[in-house]
Amino acid sequence: MTKTKAQQIMDYEGSRTAEEITQAIQDIATEFEPYIIRQRRHFHKYPEPSLEEVRTTSDIVGQLDAMNVPYERPLKTGVVATLRGTAPDAYLPDGTPRRRLLMRADIDALPVTERTGDEFASVNEGFMHACGHDCHIAMMLGTLQILRHMTDDIHGEIRVVFQPSEENGSGAKMMCEAGACEGVDGAFAMHVWSEVDAGTISCEPGPRMANTDWFRIDIKGTSCHGAMPQRGADAVMVAAEIVNVLQTIVSRDLSPYEPAVVTVGELHAGTARNVIAGEAFLAGTVRTYSENTHQLMPGLIKRIAIHTAQALGAEAELSDYTVAHYAVVNDEAASKRCRNAVVKTLGEEGVGSYRGTMSGEDFSEYLAQVPGMLAFVGCRNPHVGAAAAMHSCYFKVDESVLAKGSMVAAQYAIDFLGE
Numbered sequence: 001m002t003k004t005k006a007q008q009i010m011d012y013e014g015s016r017t018a019e020e021i022t023q024a025i026q027d028i029a030t031e032f033e034p035y036i037i038r039q040r041r042h043f044h045k046y047p048e049p050s051l052e053e054v055r056t057t058s059d060i061v062g063q064l065d066a067m068n069v070p071y072e073r074p075l076k077t078g079v080v081a082t083l084r085g086t087a088p089d090a091y092l093p094d095g096t097p098r099r100r101l102l103m104r105a106d107i108d109a110l111p112v113t114e115r116t117g118d119e120f121a122s123v124n125e126g127f128m129h130a131c132g133h134d135c136h137i138a139m140m141l142g143t144l145q146i147l148r149h150m151t152d153d154i155h156g157e158i159r160v161v162f163q164p165s166e167e168n169g170s171g172a173k174m175m176c177e178a179g180a181c182e183g184v185d186g187a188f189a190m191h192v193w194s195e196v197d198a199g200t201i202s203c204e205p206g207p208r209m210a211n212t213d214w215f216r217i218d219i220k221g222t223s224c225h226g227a228m229p230q231r232g233a234d235a236v237m238v239a240a241e242i243v244n245v246l247q248t249i250v251s252r253d254l255s256p257y258e259p260a261v262v263t264v265g266e267l268h269a270g271t272a273r274n275v276i277a278g279e280a281f282l283a284g285t286v287r288t289y290s291e292n293t294h295q296l297m298p299g300l301i302k303r304i305a306i307h308t309a310q311a312l313g314a315e316a317e318l319s320d321y322t323v324a325h326y327a328v329v330n331d332e333a334a335s336k337r338c339r340n341a342v343v344k345t346l347g348e349e350g351v352g353s354y355r356g357t358m359s360g361e362d363f364s365e366y367l368a369q370v371p372g373m374l375a376f377v378g379c380r381n382p383h384v385g386a387a388a389a390m391h392s393c394y395f396k397v398d399e400s401v402l403a404k405g406s407m408v409a410a411q412y413a414i415d416f417l418g419e
Contacts, residue, residue, distance in 0.1 A: 040138035047109030050165035074178035085154025097157035105140035106166035132192035142406030156417035169324035172365035187372030196378030198398035200352030203338035212360025223278030235280035331371035341411035
């Protein structure tokens with residue numbers, strides 16, 4: 001039986017040059033590209049919300065079993081896989097790896113009803129992989145397919161974390177508390193991104209994704225007949241006014257040089273169309289980069305809520321303000337390493353440029369433990385219908401980028417562990 005290219009690479013005896021390693025990565029990725037795309041479509045079809053990724057976890061485990069990659073399941077959902085290098089210096093005499101890299105892929109979906117019309121569109125009504133986590137799973141499985149055929153080139157150990165519950169900001173903390181970061185020397189993650197052109201990967205150093213906070217404001221007015229508004233204090237009107245005034249934080253309270261976003265995503269009030277509502281609440285999110293601005297936000301929101309309500313004869317309380325996770329800041333050395341990996345595997349034309357985003361990511365939890373980076377894998381290509389924004393019910397990706405992401409991740413891992 002004729003051996004595949006991947007099998008030939010795995011069976012090769014002797015050390016490879018840096019150029020031969022990159023060529024092997026490219027060859028294996030090309031061979032497994034159909035597999036990567038197939039996995040992406042499978043996970044896309046069966047999305048599951050945060051902390052309920054039961055089938056997703058089971059299907060990932062099935063792929064790991066097929067690859068003979070050992071794993072643990074420290075949580076109900078989510079998996080931690082381990083790929084051991086077989087280079088002569090991969091492990092110290094006491095059995096610990098000379099270096100260990102953590103690579104993360106998030107696995108949960110969003111409460112979005114899909115409208116793409118793809119034949120592999122979500123069959124779980126009301127849920128969709130509208131943020132590309134299906135792609136992250138597939139790229140990381142592809143990375144494992146590459147690296148498991150190249151263990152002689154791995155000078156250490158790779159810990160792959162398939163993490164639940166990124167969308168609600170709790171999964172990374174849970175994985176870290178379960179020990180995912182213990183004994184790790186660096187961390188790496190990829191995120192497909194609709195604002196970066198397909199075929200390019202952005203890996204600049206510094207702030208890349210914002211601090212993410214959640215807030216809730218409760219309003220207490222006085223209910224009355226809708227035809228006699230003078231007898232009450234309209235909680236709906238107060239809530240609407242607070243929504244408007246909150247926008248003055250960004251436009252008037254902060255420096256124009258300090259990026260920030262205050263978004264109210266929920267407003268709930270009223271029980272009948274002819275009743276002045278006596279109570280209301282609104283909830284939203286705050287995104288910032290600088291720690292100074294981050295610290296100012298709760299006080300500014302509280303001030304506006306209380307005094308706006310008082311001016312309209314009602315009361316308001318900032319009943320909840322939660323820091324979901326902190327900003328993702330790419331380590332300079334890690335970013336340089338990733339850029340080199342992009343150039344090696346994709347060429348200079350594969351180097352993307354992106355200013356960063358006010359979106360949040362709980363990958364920051366890992367970066368609080370060890371240096372590392374998150375790369376934006378461009379997936380925007382209007383020619384294949386991949387033009388909608390992240391979180392859109394029409395979100396699509398150019399699937400040709402997935403094998404490229406796997407290549408870069410594999411090259412990054414080998415380079416990191418070889419240093």
